[in-house]
Amino acid sequence: xxxxxxxxxxxxxxxxxxxxxxxxxxxxxxxxxxxxxxxxxxxxxxxxxxxxxxxxxxxxxxxxxxxxxxxxxxxxxxxxxxxxxxxxxxxxxxxxxxxxxxxxxxxxxxxxxxxxxxxxxxxxxxxxxxxxxxxxxxxxxxxxxxxxxxxxxxxxxxxxxxxxxxxxxxxxxxxxxxxxxxxxxxxxxxxxxxxxxxxxxxxxxxxxxxxxxxxxxxxxxxxxxxxxxxxxxxxxxxxxxxxxxxxxxxxxxxxxxxxxxxxxxxxxxxxxxxxxxxxxxxxxx
Amino acid sequence: xxxxxxxxxxxxxxxxxxxxxxxxxxxxxxxxxxxxxxxxxxxxxxxxxxxxxxxxxxxxxxxxxxxxxxxxxxxxxxxxxxxxxxxxxxxxxxxxxxxxxxxxxxxxxxxxxxxxxxxxxxxxxxxxxxxxxxxxxxxxxxxxxxxxxxxxxxxxxxxxxxxxxxxxxxxxxxxxxxxxxxxxxxxxxxxxxxxxxxxxxxxxxxxxxxxxxxxxxxxxxxxxxxxxxxxxxxxxxxxxxxxxxxxxxxxxxxxxxxxxxxxxxxxxxxxxxxxxxxxxxxxxxxxxxxxxxxxxxxxxxxxxxxxxxxxxxxxxxxxxxxxxxxxxxxxxxxxxxxxxxxxxxxxxxxxxxxxxxxxxxxxxxxxxxxxxxxxxxxxxxxxxxxxxxxxxxxxxxxxxxxxxxxxxxxxxxxxxxxxxxxxxxxxxxxxxxxxxxxxxxxxxxxxxxxxx
Numbered sequence: 001x002x003x004x005x006x007x008x009x010x011x012x013x014x015x016x017x018x019x020x021x022x023x024x025x026x027x028x029x030x031x032x033x034x035x036x037x038x039x040x041x042x043x044x045x046x047x048x049x050x051x052x053x054x055x056x057x058x059x060x061x062x063x064x065x066x067x068x069x070x071x072x073x074x075x076x077x078x079x080x081x082x083x084x085x086x087x088x089x090x091x092x093x094x095x096x097x098x099x100x101x102x103x104x105x106x107x108x109x110x111x112x113x114x115x116x117x118x119x120x121x122x123x124x125x126x127x128x129x130x131x132x133x134x135x136x137x138x139x140x141x142x143x144x145x146x147x148x149x150x151x152x153x154x155x156x157x158x159x160x161x162x163x164x165x166x167x168x169x170x171x172x173x174x175x176x177x178x179x180x181x182x183x184x185x186x187x188x189x190x191x192x193x194x195x196x197x198x199x200x201x202x203x204x205x206x207x208x209x210x211x212x213x214x215x216x217x218x219x220x221x222x223x224x225x226x227x228x229x230x231x232x233x234x235x236x237x238x239x240x241x242x243x244x245x246x247x248x249x250x251x252x253x254x255x256x257x258x259x260x261x262x263x264x265x266x267x268x269x270x271x272x273x274x275x276x277x278x279x280x281x282x283x284x285x
Numbered sequence: 286x287x288x289x290x291x292x293x294x295x296x297x298x299x300x301x302x303x304x305x306x307x308x309x310x311x312x313x314x315x316x317x318x319x320x321x322x323x324x325x326x327x328x329x330x331x332x333x334x335x336x337x338x339x340x341x342x343x344x345x346x347x348x349x350x351x352x353x354x355x356x357x358x359x360x361x362x363x364x365x366x367x368x369x370x371x372x373x374x375x376x377x378x379x380x381x382x383x384x385x386x387x388x389x390x391x392x393x394x395x396x397x398x399x400x401x402x403x404x405x406x407x408x409x410x411x412x413x414x415x416x417x418x419x420x421x422x423x424x425x426x427x428x429x430x431x432x433x434x435x436x437x438x439x440x441x442x443x444x445x446x447x448x449x450x451x452x453x454x455x456x457x458x459x460x461x462x463x464x465x466x467x468x469x470x471x472x473x474x475x476x477x478x479x480x481x482x483x484x485x486x487x488x489x490x491x492x493x494x495x496x497x498x499x500x501x502x503x504x505x506x507x508x509x510x511x512x513x514x515x516x517x518x519x520x521x522x523x524x525x526x527x528x529x530x531x532x533x534x535x536x537x538x539x540x541x542x543x544x545x546x547x548x549x550x551x552x553x554x555x556x557x558x559x560x561x562x563x564x565x566x567x568x569x570x571x572x573x574x575x576x577x578x579x580x581x582x583x584x585x586x587x588x589x590x591x592x593x594x595x596x597x598x599x600x601x602x603x604x605x606x607x608x609x610x611x612x613x614x615x616x617x618x619x620x621x622x623x624x625x626x627x628x629x630x631x632x633x634x635x636x637x638x639x640x641x642x643x644x645x646x647x648x649x650x651x652x653x654x655x656x657x658x659x660x661x662x663x664x665x666x667x668x669x670x671x672x673x674x675x676x677x678x679x680x681x682x683x684x685x686x687x688x689x690x691x692x693x694x695x696x697x698x699x700x701x702x703x704x705x706x707x708x709x710x711x712x713x714x715x716x717x718x719x720x721x722x723x724x725x726x727x728x729x730x731x732x733x734x735x736x737x
């Protein structure tokens with residue numbers, strides 16, 4: 001640890017001022033103004049925006065869709081990216097090629113990915129329906145079917161994101177001493193026992209970061225809804241973030257939009273708090 | 286040492302680039318300044334011209350497309366009046382948002398703005414634009430077609446003169462119909478085809494050209510699928526209105542029998558396989574050009590687009606009527622209008638420019654070069670009487686004057702448009718028609734009530 005003399009103790013603070021200023025300007029200030037806009041109407045503190053919002057069926061539908069999307073997507077992405085990290089952690093020749101392939105979707109912009117998947121899942125001319133036709137499976141609606149659209153978005157977002165989370169988990173796996181696995185092997189531990197009783201506990205901190213970051217980005221997921229479905233069909237993909245966007249930019253109702261974003265913020269904080277609690281390091285007795 | 290040198294060189298190169306960039310901007314500023322001085326000298330000598338030495342700023346959409354048409358028109362106006370008109374065009378995707386921000390902030394940057402016609406009521410009720418009744422006499426207002434005048438007015442005041450209008454026709458692929466051995470009967474605006482007829486012809490054609498549905502050919506398509514501008518023509522063609530006269534009432538209007546019947550007919554096109562679900566407003570035109578659509582309802586711009594692609598296997602007819610509603614045909618209409626922002630510093634010159642561009646020589650030049658449908662009765666008559674005008678322009682001019690139904694006149698058009706568009710989309714995708722329309726009513730009542 002570097003100990004600085006009294007004369008130089010201000011140096012670290014000076015160095016973090018630029019990034020901290022940017023965080024204040026582009027993160028904290030917008031959060032503050034959002035809270036103000038959702039509670040202050042005509043210069044008066046009021047809960048009217050929220051009470052109007054809670055009477056709106058569209059809001060409750062959006063909340064339901066958001067929760068449904070994330071309850072499935074978050075664990076799905078974590079499990080897949082953890083599995084991929086375990087696979088690419090093996091000491092096999094040309095494993096780097098597979099790491100690159102798994103990471104490639106991350107390098108494509110989400111907007112472009114949505115456009116590509118929309119073309120592939122087009123009910124008339126999409127390649128997926130053509131492939132299904134070979135096996136005599138009837139043409140599917142995909143993004144035009146209210147029962148399938150949300151799952152299609154989950155597939156697109158998962159395909160796009162798992163490579164990114166895989167890299168963090170891989171970094172965590174790389175930090176585990178190989179001798180621990182050797183000892184476990186000697187003690188007769190199988191793959192399953194090793195993974196759940198050694199690997200997972202040792203990458204808890206990394207897992208916590210991935211859970212929190214993944215939860216935040218998935219709760220704020222917006223681009224597939226804007227580019228592909230427009231919140232439809234029949235509101236089946238109308239998540240809170242899209243409802244907030246419509247309120248602000250289509251309806252000009254900034255107060256309503258701010259109220260929705262405030263609720264999203266509460267959801268994110270709550271979800272992250274629960275995850276942090278579940279994944280906290282137990283105190284040594 | 287080497288690294289230090291490289292770092293210094295990089296820093297130096299960046300500094301030079303920065304200074305060069307600022308320097309060229311200054312040069313541009315100097316050039317502009319010198320041009321302005323010259324302009325002022327010239328204008329001082331033209332002091333007999335009514336607006337000599339005065340200037341206004343005009344902004345509109347159409348960046349990358351309209352410049353070549355509007356610049357010469359503005360040059361003529363400047364020559365006649367001695368005024369200077371600075372033009373700023375934006376891409377459509379940016380224009381409305383930019384305008385919303387600037388007008389909302391009370392900016393005085395612009396004297397004349399392009400107004401998307403369905404937003405006239407919204408801009409008027411938000412006090413973004415000023416009425417122009419004092420600048421347009423009753424005779425001058427009478428030059429506009431009724432739909433254009435109505436669309437440019439709100440709450441009894443005239444706010445927004447029209448630049449041009451638009452209309453739609455039924456375009457069809459003659460090669461596909463020939464292959465199917467099917468003919469489209471002759472029709473005109475007095476004796477139209479019916480939608481039921483067109484549906485039957487499309488079904489017959491598909492049974493031959495795409496019997497198993499593998500070729501992805503659509504029997505009937507609407508170019509701007511699900512968009513309010515395009516789709517509301519169906520209930521309008523059964524006598525249905527777009528919104529109540531007060532600009533807020535939707536119950537009993539968009540869930541009326543006319544709307545339910547029209548939407549059910551539309552939904553049946555998809556459930557019966559005549560229309561394909563995967564088409565979007567962005568690609569339907571291209572898919573028609575690719576020869577994959579039998580009938581397409583689209584605007585007059587289709588002819589030029591098809592000629593450009595070298596597609597000649599097409600013909601057109603007036604928009605069909607529903608059986609039993611032959612006298613109720615409703616066609617989409619409206620395009621871009623002009624407005625004077627409330628904080629404009631030269632409203633008189635702005636109004637003069639707008640007159641020139643909407644009912645004056647400027648409008649004639651614009652229509653001649655850009656090929657849009659006129660929004661003036663004289664313009665419509667000229668096309669109808671012309672020996673040289675294309676037949677599709679004559680049909681369009683007739684529709685604009687006789688069957689055009691303006692879009693919903695409401696301060697909450699953005700809200701209306703958003704809800705109606707998603708409702709059309711849901712209906713297309715198989716949602717219960719009555720439930721969807723009742724749901725749209727509930728949503729709109731909630732959204733529009735905040736604007737009353």
